[in-house]
Amino acid sequence: MSFEKFTILKSGTINVPIENIDTDQIIPARFLKTTSREGFGKNLFYDWRYDSQGKMIRSSELNENKGEKILVAGRNFGCGSSREHAAWAIYDYGFRAVISSFFADIFKNNALNNGLLPVQVSDNFLDRIFKNIGSDIIINLPERSVTIYSTGETEHFQINSYKQNCLINGFDDIEYLISCRHETENFENNRKK
Amino acid sequence: MKRTIFDKIWDAHVIKGITEGPSVLYIDRHYIHEVTSPQAFTGLEKRGLEVFRPNQTFATCDHNVPTINQHLPISDQSSRLPVEKLAENTKKHRITYFPLGDKRNGVVHIIGPELGLTTCGMTIVCGDSHTSTHGAFGNIAFGVGTSEVEMVLATQTLLQTKPRQMLIKVDGELGKGVCAKDIILYIISNLGTSAGTGYFLEFAGSTIASLSMEERMTICNMSIEMGAKGGLIAPDQITFNYLKDRDYSPKGEAWEESVKYWETLKSDVGAIYDAVYQFSAEEINPMITYGTNPGMGISVTGSIADNLKDNPSSMKALEYMGFAPGEKLIGKRIDYVFLGSCTNGRIEDFRAFASIVKGRRKHPGVIAWLVPGSKQVECQLEEEGIGDVLRKAGFEIRQPGCSACLAMNDDKIPSGKYCVSTSNRNFEGRQGPGARTLLAGPIVAAAAAINGVITDPRELSYEF
Numbered sequence: 001m002s003f004e005k006f007t008i009l010k011s012g013t014i015n016v017p018i019e020n021i022d023t024d025q026i027i028p029a030r031f032l033k034t035t036s037r038e039g040f041g042k043n044l045f046y047d048w049r050y051d052s053q054g055k056m057i058r059s060s061e062l063n064e065n066k067g068e069k070i071l072v073a074g075r076n077f078g079c080g081s082s083r084e085h086a087a088w089a090i091y092d093y094g095f096r097a098v099i100s101s102f103f104a105d106i107f108k109n110n111a112l113n114n115g116l117l118p119v120q121v122s123d124n125f126l127d128r129i130f131k132n133i134g135s136d137i138i139i140n141l142p143e144r145s146v147t148i149y150s151t152g153e154t155e156h157f158q159i160n161s162y163k164q165n166c167l168i169n170g171f172d173d174i175e176y177l178i179s180c181r182h183e184t185e186n187f188e189n190n191r192k193k
Numbered sequence: 194m195k196r197t198i199f200d201k202i203w204d205a206h207v208i209k210g211i212t213e214g215p216s217v218l219y220i221d222r223h224y225i226h227e228v229t230s231p232q233a234f235t236g237l238e239k240r241g242l243e244v245f246r247p248n249q250t251f252a253t254c255d256h257n258v259p260t261i262n263q264h265l266p267i268s269d270q271s272s273r274l275p276v277e278k279l280a281e282n283t284k285k286h287r288i289t290y291f292p293l294g295d296k297r298n299g300v301v302h303i304i305g306p307e308l309g310l311t312t313c314g315m316t317i318v319c320g321d322s323h324t325s326t327h328g329a330f331g332n333i334a335f336g337v338g339t340s341e342v343e344m345v346l347a348t349q350t351l352l353q354t355k356p357r358q359m360l361i362k363v364d365g366e367l368g369k370g371v372c373a374k375d376i377i378l379y380i381i382s383n384l385g386t387s388a389g390t391g392y393f394l395e396f397a398g399s400t401i402a403s404l405s406m407e408e409r410m411t412i413c414n415m416s417i418e419m420g421a422k423g424g425l426i427a428p429d430q431i432t433f434n435y436l437k438d439r440d441y442s443p444k445g446e447a448w449e450e451s452v453k454y455w456e457t458l459k460s461d462v463g464a465i466y467d468a469v470y471q472f473s474a475e476e477i478n479p480m481i482t483y484g485t486n487p488g489m490g491i492s493v494t495g496s497i498a499d500n501l502k503d504n505p506s507s508m509k510a511l512e513y514m515g516f517a518p519g520e521k522l523i524g525k526r527i528d529y530v531f532l533g534s535c536t537n538g539r540i541e542d543f544r545a546f547a548s549i550v551k552g553r554r555k556h557p558g559v560i561a562w563l564v565p566g567s568k569q570v571e572c573q574l575e576e577e578g579i580g581d582v583l584r585k586a587g588f589e590i591r592q593p594g595c596s597a598c599l600a601m602n603d604d605k606i607p608s609g610k611y612c613v614s615t616s617n618r619n620f621e622g623r624q625g626p627g628a629r630t631l632l633a634g635p636i637v638a639a640a641a642a643i644n645g646v647i648t649d650p651r652e653l654s655y656e657f
């Protein structure tokens with residue numbers, strides 16, 4: 001799986017100020033049946049974007065994406081199922097980063113493994129983003145900073161430096177793990193003794 | 194250095210560490226199912242790689258399967274394709290697969306322990322968040338995404354950062370009608386659905402130690418609903434008794450050797466945790482959830498908190514469920530009951546359910562789906578005569594699968610309907626678009642199925 005390199009991103013946002021958004025909301029189970037990684041974006045947040053007749057819900061902000069690349073959501077984003085399809089769907093829809101004040105573990109990993117940057121900010125900063133609707137956001141991965149463009153407010157976020165490098169260079173873990181195969185074999189042999 | 198059981202298992206599996214980064218962790222056991230594996234195999238093939246250790250991965254199909262007429266081809270094509278793909282991939286890569294109808298088939302987290310593929314002191318992963326179930330035997334078991342499934346297929350390793358550790362102690366004696374599901378729903382309702390994020394849990398205390406393996410699995414299964422990476426319980430004689438003579442358990446001398454090692458798997462006295470919580474069993478009542486995350490639970494006789502009206506996310510959940518702050522759930526009419534899933538689809542769950550319905554009749558207004566978690570459970574139901582008890586009470590038993598736990602196969606709860614469900618997630622739409630899920634244990638579910646309304650099972654006299 002290759003993905004775009006991530007360095008600095010300036011973009012408008014789509015805001016979903018709801019807490020505990022689980023992966024069943026992000027991509028309902030009935031859309032997980034295809035065996036490829038592509039095309040999940042059209043079903044992203046399906047039950048929030050379409051009514052039971054399949055008609056688009058006009059008031060859903062999610063239906064008005066004009067090329068925004070940053071999704072901003074309430075606390076504890078991505079809890080629930082381990083489905084990587086959630087990260088694929090968000091990426092496929094056009095997002096390159098998700099900002100929240102808290103992420104579920106598996107989602108965070110899945111996102112990072114697919115070039116989607118989870119940016120964890122303070123509750124306060126998240127609130128500031130929600131209050132400044134319409135402002136662009138700048139995410140600077142090498143500097144680990146996030147800025148509300150209209151007000152200049154900036155906060156730093158944390159990311160494992162290994163993962164930061166992977167994202168900046170578009171690497172994934174598997175190549176590295178394969179390069180360790182010899183050590184893995186040694187480990188196995190030592191255990192047998 | 195005093196170490197926790199988690200530390201001991203972790204240290205025994207680290208191949209090497211990256212400076213300022215994660216560790217390369219060896220994975221002993223890998224389970225796969227049809228939903229999260231196809232893209233991993235495709236990825237593997239695109240890179241021109243073989244499966245590194247095919248005999249450490251085991252496959253089953255469970256999410257997409259129908260729970261009636263399993264002898265026929267799966268009629269819904271979109272469900273049939275991923276199952277066929279799994280058969281194809283496992284054959285090509287020489288991985289053991291338990292297909293539909295096989296006597297070892299069932300929900301992945303039920304069959305692993307049942308077959309003795311899950312033992313103690315292992316690292317276990319699966320592209321499925323409820324892999325935490327296997328922690329009940331004293332394992333580091335956790336759910337992974339599809340990219341990681343691919344990594345394990347390719348290298349039998351993963352890059353992992355060591356999580357923080359949390360000890361959850363439950364002491365005391367459980368009251369009448371209170372089961373393992375109530376314990377975990379109670380803990381989550383107290384600590385919240387994100388309290389465990391970044392942590393690995395260890396459950397301990399006299400209450401936990403007195404539980405059977407199946408009850409321990411119910412508890413570890415739902416660790417993920419607290420956001421935790423996983424949850425484990427140190428193995429003991431109850432664990433060893435459960436594992437002895439299972440299909441894949443070590444035998445003879447290897448068994449003796451293994452037990453000797455497994456007995457060392459407990460936290461040292463004085464080992465340090467990053468967080469500790471204590472609960473007393475006496476305070477736990479039969480539980481039920483009223484909202485759209487597993488932390489929104491109350492005692493079955495309790496009321497929904499009044500102050501939820503100040504929180505928009507909670508109000509959105511209540512609106513979806515058709516409930517109001519301050520309301521009681523007891524006496525509310527329900528439409529469906531689901532007994533099953535990797536949380537409560539084991540034989541003891543069916544025994545508990547049957548103990549309540551015995552000599553009574555299912556309420557005519559309730560549609561009940563009783564779905565054994567595996568083929569073995571299905572057989573055992575008949576051997577023990579539980580099948581007869583349930584049928585006499587007007588219930589029908591379906592065939593094994595994930596069923597109504599998630600809306601991926603034919604078993605969906607219609608929009609707006611209330612379902613008392615023994616599964617693990619009450620998210621919006623989890624059981625079908627618009628479906629309203631009330632999570633509970635098998636005893637509360639049985640009482641609801643008999644009365645057609647939410648009932649305190651302690652008011653029905655029964656032998657428990």
Ligand code: SF4
Nearest residue numbers: 323534535595598599
């Ligand atoms: S029973 Fe439910 S939670 Fe368990 S593996 Fe199946 S879908 Fe997942």
